[in-house]
Amino acid sequence: MESHGLTRVTDPEGTVCQLACFNCLLKITLYKLYRDAGKDLQPLSSNTDLYSCLTHAHAETQDQAFKENVLDCLIEPVGESVFAPLLEARHHLINREASIDEVGRIFESLVPQEARRRLGQFRTPMYIAEFMADWAVQRGGDQVLDPGIGAGVLTAAMYDAKHTAEGDAHVDEMWGVDLSELATVMSSTALKLTNGEGSPNFIQDDFMETSTEGQPQRPDQQNPHVPPKMDAVVSNPPYSRSHELSREKKNRINRIAEDEAGMEISQKAPMYHYFFVHAAQFLNAGGRMAFITPARFLETNYGITLRTFLLDHFDIHGMILLDGDIPVFENVDTDPCITFLEKNVDEESNCATTFVRADKWPGAEPLFEAVGGDVQGKMSYGFVNQVAQRELMPEFNWTEYIDPESVDAIPGLKPFREIADIKRGIATGKNDYFCLTQAEVDEWGLNEEYLVPLIRRTKGVSDYDLREHENWKQWLRDGDEAWLLYCYDEDGEPITDIDDPELQAYLEHGEENGAANSYLAQNRTPWYVVDQRDAASILVTYMSKDGFQFIHNKAGVVSLNNLHNVFLDGYEDTEVEALLAYLNSSVANAIAKRSGRTYSRGLHKIEPNELKDLPIVDPDDLSTGEATALSRKFREVCEASRDNDRNVDAEMQELDEKVIEVISPGQQTLDLPRRGTD
Secondary structure (H helix, E strand, O other): OHHHOHHHOOOHHHHHHHHHHHHHHHHHHHHHHHHHOOOOOOOOOOOOOHHHHHHHHHHHHOOHHHOOOHHHHHHOOOOHHHHHHHHHHHHHHHHOOOHHHHHHHHHHHHOOHHHHHHHOOOOOOHHHHHHHHHHHOOOOOOOEEEOOOOOOHHHHHHHHHHHHOOOOOOHHHEEEEEOOHHHHHHHHHHHHHOOOOOOOEEEEOOHHHOOOOOOOOOOOOOOOOOOOOEEEEEEOOOOOOHHHOOHHHHHHHHHHHHHHHOOOOOOOOOHHHHHHHHHHOOEEEEEEEEEEEEHHHHOOOOHHHHHHHHHHHEEEEEEEEEOOOOOOOOOOOOOEEEEEEEEOOOOOOOOEEEEEEEOOOOOHHHHHHHHHOOOOEEEOOEEEEEEEHHHOOOOOOHHHHHOOOOOOOOOOOEEHHHOOEEEEOEOOOOHHHHEEOHHHHHHHOOOHHHEEEEEOOOOOOOOOEEOHHHHHHHHHHOOOOOEEEOOEOOOOOEOOOOOOHHHHHHHHHHHHOOHHHOHHHHOOOOOOOOOOOOOOOEEEOOEEOOOOOEEEEOOOOEEEOOOEEEEOOOOOHHHHHHHHHHHOOHHHHHHHHHHOEEOHHHOEEOOHHHHHOOEEOOHHHOOHHHHHHHHHHHHHHHHHHOOOOOOHHHHHHHHHHHHHHHHOOOOOOOOOOOOOOO
8 A cells, every 4th residue: 555655544444445446457457469460369258267367478578567566366256247337348458549548547547636646646647758768769679767666658669669669579578667566567568559569578666776787786686587778768757755755765765876977866855756766777879868857857956966966967959848737737736847868878978958848839840840949939839048068067956947037048248246246235144233323323422433234124115216315314204123233443444443332332231132142143253343344335135026126336235135236336326327227127027036946835045145146237338328228118117116196116117128128139038027927
């Protein structure tokens, strides 16, 4: 029951009984297919000794599906009332037009989705299986492997692809591995339903414990089977998340994959990460792999090692990200990604990697044209972008390549880090002590030489520029904490010799109320000197549902670590405003969202290191006219944000249009999100 995730279903015993009947149906169907193909097998009837017939069939055909399994024991004692309907049902399965899909559908109807979800099992639709197999299989005589055969859809698709390729195809060139005994029965039956002659090589065992020819045997090797090297591997590997595996199991497969990859792999890695690494060991040089997995590995931190591994060992021909609305996996909340790989022959790849975003399924041919040709740009079905593989960086968020707003789709952009210094705001350790209102400053008699203007909170700040009189002084009048205790002298050196009695009294107050005892304070010398920080040119809100906001800091305030700080040097006000026009556009926000992280309920967050890689317009690369035009649009947005009678969204739309005109002249093809949506 564990191998099918049945320990968590409502009625495991009833489900097992149904699976036993299904197992029997498949075996007697397979038996008939072999008999019809000329094998020396006696006909079956309701009075037949089924055990003897299946044992003889195993000896006659060498098909592992006929081996006795635990489900056979449940069906053997039943009488004609159960067996006779199964004999009749096999004709329905054989004569059904989409009989291979039918095998998978029956299995899914018997095993509840929560059980399949726990094991990460989701059946591959036939049109996806055929697409993957047609790319991976190059010759009729290819040795091919499905390392998680399930219902046999991918296996059958590979066999069909072998028949359409040049050269003779044989069933004994088909290989598969699966933990489930029932999976080997389903796959053998599915393959035989495609009129396959001979018997396949299906292994009932853990794929991660299976080695291939030439691999050194591990001292603790648990699987004696050693398949040959393969020409093609096609897989829909388990989607199981790390926490669904026992600690012992997780540690073991992690060690196996780390040894094979030659690098550390995060314990957060999902099961399909390990399948990528282990399957690579089975491929001949020049062999091909086609995997369908969740797209999360393209953007997550734990995916960095997988992206590194793929870059080091493969020519990455294509990554096709399918929209969640395309019917791939029913009731599964994920965007699938189909990855096309070819085992490296040379150390350095000269391959061009094609990134495809498919908003709808266009059929196989347009996608083959994209991956194998020079198609680029916006398509009727989505977007195509080609990048030289040698330019791909594993630390980069690869989903950015699959969008019209990507750095390679917009010529002339460069990483933000090339023109700016980007840091977090100041962390004090005890904000209610270091941040003061004007009343508190007056009460303690603190001299302003020990204070700097501060933006304390971002909530409610809707302006795109901060002004001294209209913002900061208004905060003072409103009683906000608009001062920060900042003990540096004119040369930027920490003030350590205190000769000001009012300041000394306030510092003693901090020692009494615990401000000196925070973790940060204890790691500062002296404890009351916070991070040295000038007023940033631009302040950035880094958590948002609707979009990140880039604020022109004309008030000269410093911020806490609830805002990121962007420091620019050598730019005129017009150039800074031109940059801000771009940064606040839908183009930049769409890229920023994909560069950062998305949390529950659509909350986006971007960290400083991610912000440093944000593709931006360098004001120095703009003409005077372009910079002036963008600056003017940004100032109009700033004024509109302060005027209740003006429509900020309308001004932002005009800003978007001007940004597109400048960065993509004459094209106007950028696929912008709607304002106010996510």
